[in-house]
Amino acid sequence: DAKTTQPPSMDCAEGRAANLPCNHSTISGNEYVYWYRQIHSQGPQYIIHGLKNNETNEMASLIITEDRKSSTLILPHATLRDTAVYYCIALTGTASKLTFGTGTRLQVTL
C-alpha cells in the first residue's frame, strides 16, 4: 500500500471549514484513499473513501487531485466534536489490514 504523508497538526475555528491535506504520490491505480478519525480514547471512525472522483457524504467531502497524488478531506462546518486525529490511508479495494500513520491532530477552537 502506498505511503501517505500528513501534517502532524492543524487548528480550525469552530464553524469554519477544516481542510486536511494528504500526500500519496506513489499511489497505484487500484488503491483507494480512505479517511478515518479517532477521537480521544475511542475506536477509529470511518469517514469517507474514494478512488478517482470526488466524494461527499453526511460527514465530509473528499477531493482527490486528477493525478491522484494528493487529496483533501473537507469538514464543511467544523465543531468542537470534530477535534480528533485524522488518518489518511491508501489501500487496494480488497486489501486486508489498514496501515495507520501518525495522522493529523485537528484542534477545533472557539
Place this chain on the structure above:
Amino acid sequence: DTGVSQDPRHKITKRGQNVTFRCDPISEHNRLYWYRQTLGQGPEFLTYFQNEAQLEKSRLLSDRFSAERPKGSFSTLEIQRTEQGDSAMYLCASSLVLGTDTQYFGPGTRLTVL
C-alpha cells in the same frame, strides 16, 4: 445499536495472568480484524479472519497471543502470561468485503498490566 461491540471495555490484570477479550462484529460482516494501539501511536494490525479462517497474522502476534473465530461470528483474543508491554488498547473491526473492504471499528478494550 448494531455496531461492533467489544467486551470488556477495560481490563486490569497482574503480570503473568491470562486475559481474553471478545469482539462481536456487525451482523453478517464476513471479515473481522484485531488491532493494537499503544499510547501516542496509530493502531497496528494484529490479525484478521474471513469467516472462520484466520488469513493473516502480524509478526506482532507473538505465540502468547491467540485469536479465534469459531463460528464465523464473534471472535476472542487471548493473551497468555501477560507482560507490562502488552498494556494497550485492543481494537476490533469488521467489514463486508463487497467491492471494497471498509472496516468499522469497535470502542476497544483497554488493557493495563500491572
